[in-house]
Amino acid sequence: MHLHYPAALAALLAGIGLYGVLARRNAVLVLIGVELVLNAANLLLVTVGSQPGSPLATGPVLTLFVITVAAAEVCIALAIVLVMFRRFGHVDLTAVPDLGDDHGDDDDRDDHDDARDGAGAVTPAAPASPTAATGARP
Amino acid sequence: MTTRDIVFVVVGAITAGSALLAVSTRHLVHAALWLLVCLGSLAGCYVVLGQELVGLVQLLVYVGAIVVLVLFALMLTRAPIGANRDISTPVWQRVVAVLLGGATTSLLAAALVPALADVRVDADRPTTGTPEIAAAVFGSWVWPFELLSVLLLVALVGSFAVSRLVLRPGGDRP
Numbered sequence: 001m002h003l004h005y006p007a008a009l010a011a012l013l014a015g016i017g018l019y020g021v022l023a024r025r026n027a028v029l030v031l032i033g034v035e036l037v038l039n040a041a042n043l044l045l046v047t048v049g050s051q052p053g054s055p056l057a058t059g060p061v062l063t064l065f066v067i068t069v070a071a072a073e074v075c076i077a078l079a080i081v082l083v084m085f086r087r088f089g090h091v092d093l094t095a096v097p098d099l100g101d102d103h104g105d106d107d108d109r110d111d112h113d114d115a116r117d118g119a120g121a122v123t124p125a126a127p128a129s130p131t132a133a134t135g136a137r138p
Numbered sequence: 139m140t141t142r143d144i145v146f147v148v149v150g151a152i153t154a155g156s157a158l159l160a161v162s163t164r165h166l167v168h169a170a171l172w173l174l175v176c177l178g179s180l181a182g183c184y185v186v187l188g189q190e191l192v193g194l195v196q197l198l199v200y201v202g203a204i205v206v207l208v209l210f211a212l213m214l215t216r217a218p219i220g221a222n223r224d225i226s227t228p229v230w231q232r233v234v235a236v237l238l239g240g241a242t243t244s245l246l247a248a249a250l251v252p253a254l255a256d257v258r259v260d261a262d263r264p265t266t267g268t269p270e271i272a273a274a275v276f277g278s279w280v281w282p283f284e285l286l287s288v289l290l291l292v293a294l295v296g297s298f299a300v301s302r303l304v305l306r307p308g309g310d311r312p
Contacts, residue, residue, distance in 0.1 A: 001142040003257045006187060007250035009150040013157055015243030020161030022235035026225040028211050029166070032173050035204065036157055039180055042196075044250070046189050049266065050259050057266040057274035060192050064275070067199050068286050072293035074204050078211045079297035085215045094227060 006047040013040035027081045027091040031074065038070050142261050146186045153179040166217040166225060167209070174205045188264035191271055 013036050020033025042063045049059010085091050153176055160172035177200040184193035226232060259265075266274075275283055 001261050003254040004251045005146050007254045011243050011246035012154050015239040016157045018242050019235045019239030023227055023232045052265045056278050057271045060189050060271050061274050061279050063192050074207055075293045075297045079300040091215050
């Protein structure tokens with residue numbers, strides 16, 4: 001088969017993924033754009049590696065490696081997203097960052113964090129909340 | 139055009155269309171589900187290209203694990219059900235994003251398509267089948283392979299440590 005169809009699809013996926021990274025505010029949706037760019041790279045590796053004479057099965061093997069690295073990356077990224085949600089109450093990447101240390105940042109939180117902090121102030125049960133959130137992750 | 143070309147064009151059109159919907163829909167959960175369709179049909183593209191093992195690993199890891207992780211993240215961050223305008227940037231920023239994405243696509247296509255225009259492969263008898271991939275992974279690539287397993291372990295421990303991290307206004311108080 002001709003190899004310029006997969007090459008064109010890889011270029012298209014990379015462009016769509018870049019659009020997804022730039023046009024989204026939600027952190028998880030930005031991550032979806034990054035996944036599309038990674039998949040464009042994978043498709044290009046498989047395409048080029050399926051030519052005759054490519055040594056050491058480089059295309060498919062590197063694709064398997066990239067898939068593994070993508071799994072590790074998604075794992076870390078979602079942990080960071082969860083920490084951001086617990087801290088700020090949203091996952092909006094274009095929001096004005098709240099870099100205050102210990103004051104003036106109670107306004108932009110939602111009821112979830114307020115309720116949890118209220119419970120933590122009354123009883124010493126605050127560490128139970130991150131533990132429960134950790135246990136809920138796969 | 140051979141039969142594989144026609145099948146690839148059909149499956150690739152499904153992939154590109156679902157990728158477009160994944161980055162442009164206003165429903166948060168629909169974006170993750172369109173990503174699932176996109177990655178699944180991309181596994182079909184790998185099978186059409188003659189790499190069954192890569193297609194199956196793509197199904198197993200991407201569709202089976204990564205999309206589920208993304209769905210979990212959407213649920214744990216309380217993704218609203220229904221159309222939501224707040225998940226996309228303003229219009230001018232999206233116009234710039236369309237321009238940059240289109241520029242990337244045209245640049246990559248202008249570089250790649252002429253480079254691979256004359257190449258024809260016989261995907262019915264691929265030069266690197268599963269036995270060759272296995273021999274390469276456990277032969278030449280065995281040390282990167284082991285390093286990747288260590289990387290996965292580090293990522294597991296690291297994500298556990300990061301998700302235990304509690305950033306709160308009072309600093310480090312428990």
